[in-house]
Amino acid sequence: MTLLWNRADLLAATSGHFAAASGTDIAGTGVSIDTRTLHPGDIFIALRGENSNGHDHVARALEAGAACVVAHEDCGTDPRILRVDDTLAAMQAMARYARARFGGRMLAVTGSVGKTSVKDMLHAALAACGPTHCAVASYNNHWGVPLTLARLPAGAAYCVCEIGMNHAGEIAPLAAMVRPDVAVVTTVASSHLGLMGSVEAIAREKAEILLALHRGGIGIIPDGVSGQAFFERNAAQAGATVWRAGTGEGCAIVPGPVRATATGSDFSLRLPGWVGEAHVSAPGRHMAANAMLALGAACAAGADMARAVAGLATFRPGAGRGAMTKVMQDKVALLDESYNASPASVQAALDLLGLVAPGRRVAVLGDMLELGAFAGHEHVSLLPAVRANADIVFCCGPNMKTLFDTLPPSLRGAWTPDSGQLAPLVRAALRAGDTVMVKGSLGSRMRHVVASLQADDARVGPA
Ligand SMILES: Nc1ncnc2c1ncn2[C@@H]1O[C@H](COP(=O)(O)OP(=O)(O)O)[C@@H](O)[C@H]1O
Ligand SMILES: [Mg+2]
Known part of the structure; x- marks a missing residue:
């Protein structure tokens, strides 16, 4: 394992001071901001977030074998605690130091x-x-x-x-x-x-x-x-x-x-x-x-x-970003684009649906978020790509309603207020040979639809 941070480098980077003297050096082999994923040897930086405070987890970090804890609140006198003025600023200082070397x-x-x-x-x-x-x-x-x-x-x-x-x-x-x-x-x-x-x-x-x-x-x-x-x-x-x-x-x-x-x-x-x-x-x-x-x-x-x-050539797309799998006892191809959505990426995913599907092409679309006053226009603008690349369209969320309402009746699957209500309707409509593409902003929770399609497979297996 590569040594990332010793005592001298930590002090030089952060201008902090250790809570107590110690004769042993620090051997930081990683950096963590979350004790749930902390490995022994990590430098734990206690960040203060909107809903959480890393300083509440300092004891856990020390217990879990952190090489050092960077903190700006009083967390005791363990010699592994490095006191700084502000932990986020300290992490940024460590970043600049690591970049420079x-x-x-x-x-x-x-x-x-x-x-x-x-x-x-x-x-x-x-x-x-x-x-x-x-x-x-x-x-x-x-x-x-x-x-x-x-x-x-x-x-x-x-x-x-x-x-x-x-x-x-x-x-x-x-x-x-x-x-x-x-x-x-x-x-x-x-x-x-x-x-x-x-x-x-x-x-x-x-x-x-x-x-x-x-x-x-x-x-x-x-x-x-x-x-x-x-x-x-x-x-x-x-x-x-x-x-x-x-x-x-x-x-x-x-x-x-x-x-x-x-x-x-x-x-x-x-x-x-x-x-x-x-x-x-x-x-x-x-x-x-x-x-x-x-x-x-x-x-x-x-x-x-x-x-x-x-x-x-060894690259593979991640879950929610274009990963293609078979679901419903291998009868339906799932294009999982549920991780996020913006006008450009929905367009790309629809083009992809048109490209990959040998059989019926099913588009399942949740709201694209963070578009403010442009939301209505951006959702309706998807119509040509939807018409060109999908045979049936399921939508959920208030923004996608504007797109759904402009669809020709032959393309309309169903619209529901949220993804939880949509999932069973999509599943019921799918037939062997279909390709289904699921996409929406993370906040539209389209993962529910993906999970519901994958859940069918969990039930298949030795009785
Ligand atoms: N060049 C591109 N044009 C349009 N959509 C893209 C492009 N690259 C990726 N996407 C789509 O955008 C979404 C987010 O991709 P990702 O690589 O995670 O982007 P980011 O990190 O910028 O959010 C995915 O659905 C992905 O398939
Ligand atoms: Mg990203």
Whole structure:
């Protein structure tokens, strides 16, 4: 196990002091903010959240074998307790310290959709080239990013961070902490439109990531992205180079033909200094586009491309993000997109449904949230994609009602106020050979529908 934090580094990073003297050094091999997942040897940082306070769990952390506990409330005099002024600020300071001593290549991924997919694809690609540290899940906010960096081994070859935002002003401080060598903007689309006001405001915010590049760094953006001028301007200001992905003039990342199937895509790709073929085992053109950005970023980070391509092929989409399984005694194909939803990702999931389904195509859609005053328009705008890619549509939630009401009667399955009521109706309507795609924002709880479809299998088995 890699040693991440000793006493001297912790003191230098946080300017804290230990609650009592001790002759033994600290050997922190991990960093934790939750005692339920703490491993012996972790540095436990007692964060204060909206509904929880890590300081209430300090005793448990010490009992569970924490190498050190970082705290700003009085938690006793155990010599493993490091007192600081503020634990979140201490974690951020540890992040900056770990970033400064890191000798490998730093990559950051932001965008409206596709961040976690590109981050995980990059992880798969780069891990085949050298020791790679990567953000867990979607750890992309004011605690997720510093936690990722605080866990970064100084000797890793690559680090991949995800940077997200719901509000203006969130990207810049996180990007400044990450200081990427390579920054990827996956997409600029209308996610969080309700809070951000306009797609232009979203683009302006995302473009902040390029300001954090150093001179000679590389920013990767889709060609023709909304707000391209902001991206170009910020990259120029940072002295960084922009690699545009697309088929337009001057693009550095140039996709060739994509052969898309129900299980994934084969594509050819031209990058600066490399031309070749690659495969990604996640269906949908949007996943092929993500894979091209990931390979472009790997190339920009100086990775061995033959290895990166082989590594990328090991990527699999996570639960709720396009994982395809069989349910109801293998009679029905389930495309689980229940993790979240924005206009761009519902569109992509509907296109995917049209692509993968040999039989009847069933779309089950829950509300897309955080769209504010734009909600009605954004939901109704899905109509052409729904008509083109689904044979029957089930909807739940007040926003999806506006879409459901505009559907031709032949496409209408059922609408219910919530996903709990919808689940049995969907199940009852499914027939052998159907493909069902379930999607909605996390708050729409579309997992209930997925769980209900999977529950049938749990009952099948030896009597
Ligand atoms: N490039 C893309 N365009 C449209 N939808 C996408 C794209 N990449 C991923 N998605 C879809 O968006 C949803 C969220 O994907 P994820 O990679 O977790 O993005 P994020 O981390 O930005 O939220 C998933 O349903 C996924 O299939
Ligand atoms: Mg994410």
